[in-house]
Amino acid sequence: MATRTHAAAATAIGRRNAGFRPAVSAGARSRTGTSCTPVPGHDAGFTLVELMIVLTIVCILGALAYPSYAGYTVRVRRVEGQVALIDAMQRQERYRLQHQTYVEFSATEPGADGFAWWSGSSASASAYELDAHACPGREIGDCVEIRARPGTARVDMRFRDPDCGALTLDSTGHQGAEHTEARCWP
Incomplete structure (x- = not known):
């Protein structure tokens, strides 16, 4: 009977002290040498000021990185x-070897042998719309100029190339750009 009374008393004490957590003894320390006891009344977490500082730093880093990223994507699409243009010119040269003339093509007039009028894998995913016409002042049998216009209604309208605009390549090897030639071709 004494055992039951002792067990009942321990259970009653356990219920009464259910929220009690014993303090860490003075000898119990973490590896860094600080006490493991939480400070009463202080919750673990971040303050609003700390979160605002982190948010400010992230915004500053984003503001610095975005222009570089945008410039990189324009250069990559320009290479596309x-x-x-180079691929279309090679196809034009093959066509000329077989037919003794170049062929004109555009989005509205596809031309012979299915010359693609877009620059990428499909028209909707392309950055440039291609067209081929006779070089200014010359016949189509003698010279062809292929032009790549960025961001038209038939391709990705969101793409813009403010530095170069439309790129051109003709059958004499002349590479050109609508705005400036210095930075547009390697």
Whole structure:
């Protein structure tokens, strides 16, 4: 019977002290040498000031990184247009070897042998719209100029290339740009 009374008393004490947590003894320390006892009345977490400081730092880093990223994406898409011009010119040369003339094409007039009028894998994913016409003052059998226009209604309208605008390549090897030639071709 004494055992039951002792067990009942321990259970009663346990219920009464359910929220009690014993303090860490003075000898119990963490590896850093600080006490493991939480300060009463202070919750663990971040203050609003700390969160605002972190948010400010993230915004500053984003403001510094975005222009660089935007410039990088324009340069990558410009290379897409240059590659499309070179590829179209190679196809024009193959066509000329077989037919003794170049072929004109555009988005509205596809031309012979299915010359693609876009620069990427599909029209909607492309940055440039291509067209080919006779060089100014010359016949189509002698010279062809291929132009890549950025961000038209038939391709990705969101893409803009303010530095170069439309890129051109003709069958004599002349590479050009609408705005400035210095930074547009390698």
